[in-house]
Amino acid sequence: MQEREGGAALAPGHAVLVVGAGAMGRGIALVAASADHLVFLSDVSEEARRRALTAIAEELDGGVRKGRMSAEEASAIRDRIRAVAEPQSVASQVHLVIEAIVEDLEVKRVLFASLEPLVPPQAILATNTSSLSITAIAAPLARPERVVGMHFFNPPTRMKLVEVVSGLATAPEVAQAIRDTAVRWGKIAVMARSTPGFIVNRVARPFYAEALRVLAEGAADCATLDAIVREAGGFPMGPFELMDLIGHDVNFAVTSSVWSAYFYDKRFQPSLIQQELVWAGRLGRKSGRGFYDYAAGAQRPAA
Ligand code: NAI
Numbered sequence: 001m002q003e004r005e006g007g008a009a010l011a012p013g014h015a016v017l018v019v020g021a022g023a024m025g026r027g028i029a030l031v032a033a034s035a036d037h038l039v040f041l042s043d044v045s046e047e048a049r050r051r052a053l054t055a056i057a058e059e060l061d062g063g064v065r066k067g068r069m070s071a072e073e074a075s076a077i078r079d080r081i082r083a084v085a086e087p088q089s090v091a092s093q094v095h096l097v098i099e100a101i102v103e104d105l106e107v108k109r110v111l112f113a114s115l116e117p118l119v120p121p122q123a124i125l126a127t128n129t130s131s132l133s134i135t136a137i138a139a140p141l142a143r144p145e146r147v148v149g150m151h152f153f154n155p156p157t158r159m160k161l162v163e164v165v166s167g168l169a170t171a172p173e174v175a176q177a178i179r180d181t182a183v184r185w186g187k188i189a190v191m192a193r194s195t196p197g198f199i200v201n202r203v204a205r206p207f208y209a210e211a212l213r214v215l216a217e218g219a220a221d222c223a224t225l226d227a228i229v230r231e232a233g234g235f236p237m238g239p240f241e242l243m244d245l246i247g248h249d250v251n252f253a254v255t256s257s258v259w260s261a262y263f264y265d266k267r268f269q270p271s272l273i274q275q276e277l278v279w280a281g282r283l284g285r286k287s288g289r290g291f292y293d294y295a296a297g298a299q300r301p302a303a
Pocket residue numbers: 019020021022023024025042043044045048099100101102103104107111128129130131151152153154245246247250254286
């Protein structure tokens with residue numbers, strides 16, 4: 001296997017393991033494969049793996065139709081992405097793991113504990129967590145210095161920003177290698193220390209929370225509020241359509257995590273409206289319904 005120098009970015013021959021083939025994992029896999037890496041994409045759910053490969057193929061076909069790449073390039077990228085059921089089965093071959101599974105500290109810790117003894121000594125363990133402490137994710141591991149946040153935004157193929165987040169134990173050369181890798185992948189990398197929600201998700205909390213309060217008070221419906229924020233405020237998306245895109249399970253988990261990390265500061269208190277959507281399985285675009293109904297590809301206010 002091709003070696004990687006300690007602080008160096010990943011080179012094209014280096015393999016990447018993406019764990020979690022949901023909205024984020026599949027996009028991250030496509031970004032890495034487009035940068036010439038062999039990518040293993042893993043998920044506990046066979047259905048998620050299948051849907052991810054279909055979505056990746058559709059996105060590549062769209063790129064060919066729009067003239068962004070040739071059919072040969074698209075097919076080469078697709079061939080570099082291999083779906084695997086067990087991430088442990090390929091761990092010894094990879095230089096970088098990017099975890100994009102459920103936003104739950106214990107589940108992420110269990111995953112990294114199972115991979116750490118199997119990956120090569122120089123491999124980096126990155127997490128796409130939106131809000132959880134990198135220090136806490138890394139703490140139970142034998143070598144917490146190689147754990148770092150590599151936080152992409154939704155959708156990873158289009159959003160330029162990547163937050164590179166260091167916990168207390170993260171080695172500076174590990175953060176540097178991830179920063180340089182993100183730049184090589186065409187991203188804008190911002191270095192951050194591990195604080196709850198890091199930069200973007202911390203700053204964005206009041207955006208969602210205040211919109212949910214205005215809705216709860218009945219000032220206007222979500223479509224009107226979204227339109228005002230978009231058209232008068234100049235934002236690309238309103239708060240309700242953005243929460244639908246992110247997924248209410250993910251957005252609610254992030255708010256809950258920031259709230260508890262700040263010792264239940266009322267400013268970050270999660271919304272009962274969003275809690276109800278999560279309980280009802282109305283997770284947004286990914287389940288076909290959230291604040292809006294996405295039946296037949298359209299976006300209409302849900303009844
Ligand atoms: P998602 O719900 O679309 O996908 C998560 C996937 O992980 C599912 O397919 C699930 O089957 C799989 N999974 C769960 N536990 C697993 C395990 N133990 N091993 C392997 N696979 C497992 O979630 P999404 O939106 O892709 O989020 C994933 C992570 O990325 C979360 O930590 C989230 O906070 C973060 N994130 C989400 C963003 C968003 O806008 N949705 C933006 C940036 C980060």
